Amino acid sequence: MKLQTLLEVLPFYTVQGEGNPDITDLKNHHEKVTSGDLFICIKGSDVDSHTLAKEAEQRGAVAVLSEVPLKLGIPVVVVHDTRRAMAILSDHFYKQPSRDLLLIGVTGTNGKTTTTHLIETVLNSAGRKTGSIGTLYVKTGDEIEESKNTTPDSLTLQQTFSKFIHKGIDSAVMEVSSHALYQGRVRGCDYDIAVFTNLTQDHLDYHSSMDEYRSAKGLLFSQLGNTYSKGSPKYAIINMDDPSADYFIHSTASHVITYGLNQDAHFYAKNLILKANGTQFQLVTPCGENQVSLKLSGQFNVYNALAAIASSYVAGIPLPSILSAIEEIKGVSGRFELVDVGQEYSVIVDYAHTPDGLENVLKTIKTVTTGKIITVVGCGGNRDTLKRPIMANVACRYSQKVFFTSDNPRNENPRSIIDDMLKGINQEEIEKYEVILDRKEAIFSAVSNARKGDTVLIAGKGHETYQIIGGDVTNFDDREVAIEGIKMRITE
Numbered sequence: 001m002k003l004q005t006l007l008e009v010l011p012f013y014t015v016q017g018e019g020n021p022d023i024t025d026l027k028n029h030h031e032k033v034t035s036g037d038l039f040i041c042i043k044g045s046d047v048d049s050h051t052l053a054k055e056a057e058q059r060g061a062v063a064v065l066s067e068v069p070l071k072l073g074i075p076v077v078v079v080h081d082t083r084r085a086m087a088i089l090s091d092h093f094y095k096q097p098s099r100d101l102l103l104i105g106v107t108g109t110n111g112k113t114t115t116t117h118l119i120e121t122v123l124n125s126a127g128r129k130t131g132s133i134g135t136l137y138v139k140t141g142d143e144i145e146e147s148k149n150t151t152p153d154s155l156t157l158q159q160t161f162s163k164f165i166h167k168g169i170d171s172a173v174m175e176v177s178s179h180a181l182y183q184g185r186v187r188g189c190d191y192d193i194a195v196f197t198n199l200t201q202d203h204l205d206y207h208s209s210m211d212e213y214r215s216a217k218g219l220l221f222s223q224l225g226n227t228y229s230k231g232s233p234k235y236a237i238i239n240m241d242d243p244s245a246d247y248f249i250h251s252t253a254s255h256v257i258t259y260g261l262n263q264d265a266h267f268y269a270k271n272l273i274l275k276a277n278g279t280q281f282q283l284v285t286p287c288g289e290n291q292v293s294l295k296l297s298g299q300f301n302v303y304n305a306l307a308a309i310a311s312s313y314v315a316g317i318p319l320p321s322i323l324s325a326i327e328e329i330k331g332v333s334g335r336f337e338l339v340d341v342g343q344e345y346s347v348i349v350d351y352a353h354t355p356d357g358l359e360n361v362l363k364t365i366k367t368v369t370t371g372k373i374i375t376v377v378g379c380g381g382n383r384d385t386l387k388r389p390i391m392a393n394v395a396c397r398y399s400q401k402v403f404f405t406s407d408n409p410r411n412e413n414p415r416s417i418i419d420d421m422l423k424g425i426n427q428e429e430i431e432k433y434e435v436i437l438d439r440k441e442a443i444f445s446a447v448s449n450a451r452k453g454d455t456v457l458i459a460g461k462g463h464e465t466y467q468i469i470g471g472d473v474t475n476f477d478d479r480e481v482a483i484e485g486i487k488m489r490i491t492e
Contacts, residue, residue, distance in 0.1 A: 001093060003063050003075060006038070009092045010085060016069055016076040021062035026093055028086065028155050035060030040086050040155065041067065065089070083184055087154035091188035097161035098190040102128070102171040104311060105189070107220050108197025108239075110357040111304045112150070112175040114296075115197055117332045118308035120173045125325035126317045131164040133157070134175035136333060136463055140167050151180030154187055161189075171315070178216040186220070193314060194220045194252070195237040195307050199244040200356030214244055221252035235314045237307055240265040257314055259306040267310040269302050276346075276368035283309070287319055295330050298364035334462025336361060339482045345371070345450040347486065349478045351462025353380065353407070355390040358459055362398035371453030372400040376446045377460055378439070379421060381412030381468075388417065389424025392433075396425055399457075401449060402433040405442035407460045408468040439467065440481050447485040458482060 004020050007013060024036030030052040033039055039056035041049045041064060053064050053072060063075045065085060070076045079085045091098075104119060106112045113135050120132045120139075132139045135150045140163060151174065152160065164172055176194075180186055199214055224234045234254035238245050241260035249256050259267040269281040269292075279294045279302055294305055305326055312322045331337060339347040348365065352358040358377065365373055375395045379388045395402045404421055406414040414437050425433065436442040446456045458478045461467075467476035 003038070003077075006089060006093060007077060009088050010079065012079070013085075014078045016078065017072070017074060019063075019075050021075070023063065023093070026086075026090060026155055027056075027061075028153065030056045030059065033059040033061050035062075037061050038063045038065060038089075040065045040089075041070075041082055042086070043067070043082075083154070084187065087184060087187035090155045090158035094158045094162040096188075096190070097158060097165045098172075098188070100165055101131075101161060101169070102193075102315060103161075103189060103191050104171070104173045104193040104195065104315070105176040105186070105191045105220055106173070106195040106197065106307070107176040107178070107181070107217050108195075109200045109354055110352075110360070111197035111300065111307070112177075113351070114301065114304045114332045114335050115195060115307045115311075116173045116175055118304060118326060118329060119195075119311050121329055122308060122312040122317060122322050122325045123171050123173070123315065126312075126321050128171045129167075129169045131160070131167075131169045131172045132174065133160060133172065140164060141169060143167075149180075150175050150177040151185055153185050157186065157189060176220055178213055181219040182216040186223075191220070191224055191234070192232065193235045193237060193311050194224055194254075195311055196221070196239055196242070196245075196248050197303065197307060198239055198242045198356070200354055214247060217244075218248055218251040221248050221254070224252050224254040226253045233314075235311075237310045237314070239303060239307065241303075255314075257310050259310045260303070267306050267313075269306060272299065272302060274299060274364065274367050283323070285309075285313070285319065290319070290323055292323060293327055295327070297336055297368065298360065300360040300364070301336070334464070334479075336364070337462070337479065339479055339486070341483055341486050341490075343450075343486050343490070344452040346455040347447065347450075347458070347482050348455060349458045349462060349482065351464075352459045353461075355387055355394050358391055359394045359398070361457060361459065362394065365455050365457060366398060369453070369455040371451060371455070373398060374401045374403070374446050374449055374454060374456045375399040376403045376405060376439075376442050376456070376458045378405045378407035378409075378414075379417050379460070380408045381410035381414075381417055383410075385420055388420040389422075391424070392421035393424035393426070395459075396429040396432050400432065401446075403442040403446050404433055404435045405439045406437055406467070406469070407439075408464075409470075410468050411470060414469075439476065439478075443478065443481045444485040444488070447482065448489055456482075 023038045027033045027037045028040040033056045039061040065077045138145045236252045240258035258265040271282045273280040283290045283292045337349045352361045465477045
């Protein structure tokens with residue numbers, strides 16, 4: 001595509017230098033630039049890539065998109081906002097690939113990963129060829145790539161959608177974070193279905209208030225469109241039981257489908273039976289009632305299942321096919337994942353890293369545990385500090401023993417993080433907890449304290465296979481460490 005043809009979708013810009021080169025690809029990382037590329041300069045939190053434009057030129061870039069004039073030997077396209085322009089140009093360059101996909105976006109504080117996994121599995125079972133983008137991975141059919149962010153930048157997204165199309169994929173399910181929405185990473189994404197799971201405290205290190213956090217989430221629904229098409233309808237799938245439900249319902253002009261445990265919802269569950277190895281409930285839909293048996297535990301997974309059922313239904317999957325698929329799903333990596341090597345007590349690894357997420361998991365554990373609940377938990381460094389004391393309070397409220405430890409402390413002092421957490425402990429609960437900074441030692445201690453009928457919860461990192469301390473990233477998998485601790489105790 002010629003540079004001037006690419007730029008036709010921008011309303012205002014100026015060009016420094018002469019020429020109308022052929023653009024073979026778009027890149028926003030200087031080290032990935034090859035001959036014929038347009039290099040897009042981005043002012044990041046750590047690096048301003050305007051300073052790397054010369055190196056991009058040396059690597060073969062034939063033009064540069066910038067927010068300021070630059071002294072280069074190739075055309076420099078100057079715009080006010082390169083992030084916004086990148087989304088527009090990417091959508092145009094890759095021929096608006098999201099329009100050729102059934103695109104489903106899932107947002108909320110908790111449940112995004114599980115819900116996207118459930119939807120993807122249902123679509124696959126119904127014969128749809130799917131791709132998925134989220135915390136765990138980017139999946140193109142059977143091909144899996146490591147995910148760097150829950151939601152990639154707009155250029156990476158359009159490249160991924162284009163890859164999906166070329167691989168014969170017709171449906172894509174993705175997690176959509178509040179950061180991505182606020183930063184405009186999903187501009188240009190033509191969503192058909194947007195799903196809201198829940199809204200609880202998180203990311204207040206980035207968003208100045210819960211109202212701002214909620215507003216960021218609301219962008220997914222306000223961007224669904226303002227017209228109605230019989231051939232390609234847009235749907236907002238809303239958790240009616242969440243206090244923010246009305247806000248999101250009023251944020252969209254699209255068709256609204258609700259779910260929850262409230263009989264006023266379009267899809268709701270009643271007569272819940274929660275067990276250690278699964279959940280049963282009566283599903284009520286506009287099409288009638290069905291008995292559902294999940295292999296997933298906990299009321300929070302009932303909500304995830306309802307969101308997936310409603311989404312799959314409006315995507316055109318028959319309800320019997322949806323239920324048949326969803327009843328066979330055993331779980332998601334690092335989400336209420338049981339670690340079992342034959343011990344007499346239960347060990348569960350879960351990604352719960354918000355107060356609400358931790359409380360939901362502990363409430364579920366409480367219903368299926370005959371003995372003590374022992375919790376290992378910390379909080380991430382360089383993240384929302386306001387949730388730390390709340391996390392500690394929740395852990396002590398629902399556990400008989402708590403080990404406070406390091407999560408991913410990043411560039412913060414691990415002890416300072418725990419000191420923040422301990423501010424949420426009541427005086428009468430001081431005897432409940434122990435501080436062990438070394439996460440491996442904390443997990444070993446929790447396992448060694450467990451007896452028959454007890455449950456050990458290792459919270460916060462879930463599927464992660466690393467730990468970030470300072471600038472170092474080391475291998476660390478809660479599941480592997482738990483297995484090591486259990487086996488060590490068995491052989492003692």
